[in-house]
Amino acid sequence: MLKRIAVMTSGGDSPGMNAAIRAVVRVAIHEGVEVWGIYNGYSGMYEDQMVKLDSRSVGDILQRGGTFLGTARCEHFRTVEGRQKAVDNLKSHGIEGLVVIGGDGSMTGAQLLSEMGIAVIGLPGTIDNDIWGTDYTIGFDTASNTVVDAINKLRDTASSHGRVIVLEVMGRNSGWIAMTAGLAGGAEHILIPEMSVNLDEICEELTHSHASGKKYSVVVVAEGAGSAVEIGKKIVAVTGLDTRVSVLGHIQRGGSPSVFDRILASTLGEHAVLALIAGLSNVMFGFRNGGVVTIDLADAIRHKRTIDPSMFRLANLLAK
Ligand code: ADP
Numbered sequence: 451m452l453k454r455i456a457v458m459t460s461g462g463d464s465p466g467m468n469a470a471i472r473a474v475v476r477v478a479i480h481e482g483v484e485v486w487g488i489y490n491g492y493s494g495m496y497e498d499q500m501v502k503l504d505s506r507s508v509g510d511i512l513q514r515g516g517t518f519l520g521t522a523r524c525e526h527f528r529t530v531e532g533r534q535k536a537v538d539n540l541k542s543h544g545i546e547g548l549v550v551i552g553g554d555g556s557m558t559g560a561q562l563l564s565e566m567g568i569a570v571i572g573l574p575g576t577i578d579n580d581i582w583g584t585d586y587t588i589g590f591d592t593a594s595n596t597v598v599d600a601i602n603k604l605r606d607t608a609s610s611h612g613r614v615i616v617l618e619v620m621g622r623n624s625g626w627i628a629m630t631a632g633l634a635g636g637a638e639h640i641l642i643p644e645m646s647v648n649l650d651e652i653c654e655e656l657t658h659s660h661a662s663g664k665k666y667s668v669v670v671v672a673e674g675a676g677s678a679v680e681i682g683k684k685i686v687a688v689t690g691l692d693t694r695v696s697v698l699g700h701i702q703r704g705g706s707p708s709v710f711d712r713i714l715a716s717t718l719g720e721h722a723v724l725a726l727i728a729g730l731s732n733v734m735f736g737f738r739n740g741g742v743v744t745i746d747l748a749d750a751i752r753h754k755r756t757i758d759p760s761m762f763r764l765a766n767l768l769a770k
Contacts, residue, residue, distance in 0.1 A: 452546040452569070453483065453546065454486065454544050454545050454547075455474075455483055455484070455486070455545065455546065455547035455548060456487065456488050456540065456547075456548050457486075457487055457503075457519070457548070458487070458488035458489075458492075458494065458495065458550055458551070459471065459491060459519050459520070459521045459551045460491030460551070460553075461555050461575075461576065462576055462577070462578075463515075463517050463589075463703060464575050464588055464590075464593070465516070465593070465705055465706065466588040466589050466714065467516070467517040467521075467551055467575050467589070468508075468511040468514050468515075468516065468517055468715075469511075469707055469711065469715035469719070470549075470551050470575065470588055470715035470718060471487070471518070471519060471551070472716070473715060473716040473717075473718075473720050473723075475504075475505065476505055477719065477720045478723045479505055481727055483723070483727065485502075486500050486503060486543060487501055487503045487507065489501075489520050490519070491520075491521050491523070491556070492522075492527035494519075494522070495536040496526045496527060496535055496536045496539070498539040500545075513707070515705045515706060515707060516704060521552070533559075533562060533563065533566060536563075537563065537566045545568070547568070547569040547570070548570045549570075550571070551572075551573045551588070552572075552573075552574075552576070553578065553580070553581065553587075556572070556575075557572045557734060557747055557751055564732040564747070569726055570747075571731070571735065572735075572747055572750070573588065573715075573718045573722055573734065574587040574718075574734060575588040575589060576588075576590070577620060577702060578590070578620070578627065579624065579627070579630075580755045581750055581755055582751075582752075582754060583738070583745035583749060584734075584736025584743070584750075585738050585739070586710075586736075589703075589707070589711060590627070590630075590711075591710040591711045591714075592708045592710075592711045593620070594630045594634065595708055596698075596705055597617075597631035597670075597698065598631045600696070600701075601631060601632075601670070602635065605668060608667070609665055609666050612665050613666055613691070613692045613694055614668075614682075614685055614692065614693040615666070615669065615695075615696060616671060616678045616681050616682040616685065616694070617668060617669065617670050617695075617696050617697075617698065618672075618697040618698065619631065619670060619672060619698050620673060620702045620703070621643065621672035621673055622672075622673055623674050624642075624643070624644075624755070624757075625644050625645070625757050628641070628670045628675070629642055629672075629757055629761055629762055630761070632670040632765050633761055633765035635670070636668070636768065637668045637765065638655075638667040638669060638769045639652050639655070639656075639667070639668075639669040639670070639769065641670070642674070642757065642762070643674030645757075647675055647676060649676075649684055653685055653689050656685060656689050657688075660689075660691060678697055681695075682695035714737055717737075718735045718737070718742065721742055725744075732748070733745060733747060734746075734747050
């Protein structure tokens with residue numbers, strides 16, 4: 451039976467990471483396992499920034515976005531020597547198992563660690579929802595709700611003035627936030643990196659819909675599909691419609707986690723600890739078809755998460 455484990459957050463932060471840390475710490479303590487927190491991801495592992503946590507260390511964090519352990523990117527960890535130093539630090543504290551909460555880069559690091567004799571469990575934590583094997587990542591629901599809230603507010607003003615609003619949201623390589631929030635928020639057009647964008651066609655549809663009585667339109671653009679500023683300029687130039695651009699930015703990364711994210715994080719955190727105790731390693735826990743699933747880290751890393759085309763089709767159909 452392993453005696454001491456550690457937990458860390460890595461890569462981009464996401465709402466619900468704190469809830470996952472809290473669950474890992476309290477489940478571990480309940481199971482009689484000592485738990486340490488590593489500050490600032492692999493950087494803190496490399497720099498030996500880790501402390502023992504107790505139940506009180508994770509009080510008052512459930513409702514907070516971000517991660518109280520901090521998160522960072524660590525170039526040293528990409529080298530064999532850097533990883534060896536990090537593993538030596540873990541071993542010097544008697545840490546035998548590790549829970550890594552982060553995005554796909556962090557999962558790659560986790561897999562490399564598990565090959566070096568540390569038992570590692572990954573938990574998908576990113577607002578982008580771009581990790582293969584799970585329907586949802588921790589933070590995606592909260593970020594999508596933040597975007598829907600912005601769309602609602604932008605609709606109010608767009609409706610009053612009869613404007614086109616172009617809203618840029620996060621998603622350099624993934625259109626999940628744009629597509630989900632666009633569908634939930636009733637956007638007229640959704641531009642995502644996974645689908646080719648025909649701006650001329652969009653301009654034509656905007657002209658047509660406004661001529662046929664649509665009072666206003668919302669265009670949601672994932673940052674990877676193009677710049678909202680440039681798209682806005684083109685819409686004005688081609689259609690002459692009164693258009694405003696809004697870039698939502700890092701607001702999408704923060705905020706109190708939604709009920710869904712808290713429950714997802716808490717449930718996956720519990721599974722991670724119980725899996726380490728049961729002797730598992732090199733896997734990630736995710737949530738698929740209404741239940742928790744175990745995914746080999748190698749699979750999670752190798753495969754690319756694609757968008758759901760039926761959702762995209764429905765969003766377009768309902769926007770007519
Ligand atoms: P995310 O986990 O959000 O995708 P990154 O891609 O920046 O964020 O990854 C977080 C950290 O994971 C990196 O700073 C690095 O320390 C580690 N990492 C990512 N990819 C690798 C890799 N191929 N080999 C070793 N470590 C990696």
